[in-house]
Amino acid sequence: MLDNCPLCMGTVKGYMIEVDRPSVLQEVIQSLSQHSQKEWQPVNHSQLWVGNRLFFDCLSFWSEYYSLENWDFYEAVKLGSEIEKMNHVTFHEVVARRPVLWVDEIIQRDQIHMMYQPIVHVEHKQTIGYEMLARALKPDGSLISPALLFESARNQSELFRLDRTCRIKGIQAGQQLSQEQLIFVNFIPTSIYIPEHCLQTTMKAAYENGIDNSRIVFEVVETERVDNLEHLKRILLYYRREGFRYALDDVGEGFNDLSTLLALEPDVVKLDRKFVKNIHLDKEKRDRAEKIYRLTSSMNAIALAEGIESAEEARILREIGYDWQQGYYYGKPSFSPSSNSEVFL
Structure with missing residues (x-):
């Protein structure tokens, strides 16, 4: 196994977004549906798994309607098909990465x-x-x-x-x-x-x-x-x-x-x-x-x-x-x- 090899090592796959009300989750899901139905899947009634590309496609859209600064973001690192760990990141850290995801x-x-x-x-x-x-x-x-x-x-x-x-x-x-x-x-x-x-x-x-x-x-x-x-x-x-x-x-x-x-x-x-x-x-x-x-x-x-x-x-x-x-x-x-x-x- 080679260090940093994308074929061998775990990679960041997306972000877990926690919301405080199921109604907010439904609004987010509706906005996602306008873009794609393949890049995300619901985890439970209060969490949503979002793929990197789709999340950043929609980030500016969501920012207009929701106060994302108060949300909790967790960076999910996957090894194979399993989530290995979840790292907490701030909204501003997520936004700072946006310019390179294009x-x-x-x-x-x-x-x-x-x-x-x-x-x-x-x-x-x-x-x-x-x-x-x-x-x-x-x-x-x-x-x-x-x-x-x-x-x-x-x-x-x-x-x-x-x-x-x-x-x-x-x-x-x-x-x-x-x-x-x-x-x-x-x-x-x-x-x-x-x-x-x-x-x-x-x-x-x-x-x-x-x-x-x-x-x-x-x-x-x-x-x-x-x-x-x-x-x-x-x-x-x-x-x-x-x-x-x-x-x-x-x-x-x-x-x-x-x-x-x-x-x-x-x-x-x-x-x-x-x-x-x-x-x-x-x-x-x-x-x-x-x-x-x-x-x-x-x-x-x-x-x-x-x-x-x-x-x-x-x-x-x-x-x-x-x-x-x-x-x-x-x-x-x-x-x-x-x-x-x-x-x-």
Whole structure:
């Protein structure tokens, strides 16, 4: 059993709400019936079990009619099918959690969409693939900040579901590409506990969408949060055994130091954008980029420079040897893949 694994450990399932009069309970039940009859069940004449999503859907509605500040809330923790314990929480603690619970609704309502950013081979002047970038949409069609989305998912223990959804969506979006183009799909290693189990839906998505595993490059992000290198290696080896490739993102410093690079043996190494910005004006950045390129080449891996925004940056990196490049200079993320002529104007 792994610590914090959502498949193994108990999770918060909802809230028990005590009311002082049966008539109030009936009013609450009537309001619930307007939303759903599947997410709740009565416990007895004075208590009601409410699922997380439904409770927060209705919270603002109830607040208009009832003085919830005076109610007692109990957080129910379930292990398997049994309620293990009930923790008392205040109304204000419940309300404080509300802003992050929309992550679950976004997943349920299929509001995760993929944007495409081109990855090019400079010498061949070809778009060799796209990085699939997850974006969530508000009901009005505006974008939600990816940082807010993923941090909220982490705070509400929804990171596993969100990361899985994004992997599947990224693979599905690859159907819009040519058979020769690569599909770069981000994944967060701390959201994967048992790769043989957690990645079954990813395998299924590739098969059902007719995409050869060798076209998919899983890009490791947030490696600075990884404190178990052996577990990460286990995930990456599973990918490789199944015919996928994998890339290390933001290589340059911190956790992604050069010893880690050697230990993980990625197929693609993405130079941290902080060493790309204004590289033509900074000798130290150029020296670091050259060092990473030499090490990458010695491992028979491919060096990719991301975050390129100018012709000068592209030129210097090409001189070093970074034939694979990515950044606004070649194209911003868009909801449809760009043509090769649009990338190389």
